[in-house]
Amino acid sequence: MKLKNLPVRTGFIAVLSLFGMLVLVTALLGIYSLTKNNGLSERISTLNAETVDLKDVYINNLKARSALSRAFIALSTNPADKDAAVAAARTYYDLAKKSFGAFENITEETAAQQDAAKRVADTFTAHANAIDLLFTAIGSGNVAAYAATNEGPMTQTSAAFGKSADAFFKVAEDETAQLKDEKAHAKSLLMGVAIGLLVLSCALILLVYYTLEHTVVLPLKEAMSVLQHVARGDLTVQIRHESSNEIGQLFDSMKEMKRSLAGIVHAVYGGTDTIATGVHQMASGNTDLSQRTEEQAAALQETASSMEQLTSTVRQNADNAKQATQLVMSTAMITEQGNRAAQEVVATMQGLSDLSGRIADITNVIEGIAFQTNILSLNAAVEAARAGDEGRGFAVVASEVRSLAQRSASAAKEIKERITDSLGRVEAGAQQVDKASQVMADILTSVNRVSDLMGEIAAASEEQSEGIEQVNRAITQMDQVTQQNAALVEQASAAALALEEQTVALKSTVSVFRVERALAPA
Structure with missing residues (x-):
């Protein structure tokens, strides 16, 4: 079928369908990209939250050990400051456990995260037990027990917890970088697809414009010219059109109108x-x-x-x-x-x-x-x-x-x-x-x-x-x-x-x- 014989209604339906498909594809692509970016962002946010919570645990543990150290020093120098130091240590220790509880409540996505989190949990439990021993020694005023615990289990569990935390930070950093790369790749892909769709839309617009110009606009201008001649009383104007669509039917009707009007005038x-x-x-x-x-x-x-x-x-x-x-x-x-x-x-x-x-x-x-x-x-x-x-x-x-x-x-x-x-x-x-x-x-x-x-x-x-x-x-x-x-x-x-x-x-x-x-x- 020649393009000029294509029915105008069919052409408009095809153009609308094509642009509808483009809009649908763009919408689906946007939804997919948005969903994927949201997932990546949520995963990055989760990793960041775990990292922050773990850092809070690590920092609060350090602050609790520091407070316990001040309490230990106060035992020999100023016993009146011991209780304040112990209370501060207890506060920091509670914050650390609270942050660790938040860390544990966050679900890990990958096996590396799960393994690193498990090592962090195990080391934190051992480290918490050592801290509890320090609180017991300080509470009883047993300087020797405190020193033995601080130099033995405390130092070992603290080193182990630090290594496990660093390992988790490394895993989180690597996965965050990977997620950021995926997000950047998805963004680049989405940008490429959007540019391709934009180019395709521009091409379709030009094609539709060319098609409408030659199948609808120019014939309608010709029909307007014929009608202007008829309006001026010129029934000698020639009507030539070879299409068989609605425009062709319009010209056939105009020819019939011209013949009828000429017969009436005659x-x-x-x-x-x-x-x-x-x-x-x-x-x-x-x-x-x-x-x-x-x-x-x-x-x-x-x-x-x-x-x-x-x-x-x-x-x-x-x-x-x-x-x-x-x-x-x-x-x-x-x-x-x-x-x-x-x-x-x-x-x-x-x-x-x-x-x-x-x-x-x-x-x-x-x-x-x-x-x-x-x-x-x-x-x-x-x-x-x-x-x-x-x-x-x-x-x-x-x-x-x-x-x-x-x-x-x-x-x-x-x-x-x-x-x-x-x-x-x-x-x-x-x-x-x-x-x-x-x-x-x-x-x-x-x-x-x-x-x-x-x-x-x-x-x-x-x-x-x-x-x-x-x-x-x-x-x-x-x-x-x-x-x-x-x-x-x-x-x-x-x-x-x-x-x-x-x-x-x-x-x-x-x-x-x-x-x-x-x-x-x-």
């Missing part, structure tokens, strides 16, 4: 172009729609105004139709009266036709008839005048009747000569009156039909007026809705313009990113 580029085009078209369409809606609103207002005028006109037509219906009804009444008058004239003319055969006998009657005919003609003229245009033909007839009556009155004298002509004229007048009666009947029928039609026109005009009012209300509502639609279109146009501005801003923001040519927007 999609945003395309989306912003499409949105910008759509929003621009929407804004243009909204502007056109707003103008058309305003034009439609104006047209609806004009239509509403026209419908109001039309409503007013239809109402006037309805009123006029009602008035015309009333006039037609009045005309129908007048026409009916004229018809009755015409029927009466027809009856009269028929009577005249019947009486024309007897004109020769009743000339006077003819004058009366002429007078009455004149009156009737005047009435007929009045009725014809009341009938207006419809009674114009009747007025003509009435005028002719009046003319005939006048002529009948003026020509009464000539009736006989013109009786034949008069009969013809009477017959002609009767036919004209029949025609007039028929015309009046037709006029009455037409007037009735006109009255019916005018009633229907008036009803239709009222219905038309109501329908136009409803249409007017609907157009008014359409005008309001159209105005609201115009306001909404203006709002939509403003929103489209704002969206277009936001799209331009978004496109400007996204334009910070630079992508490869394959993904760059057209």
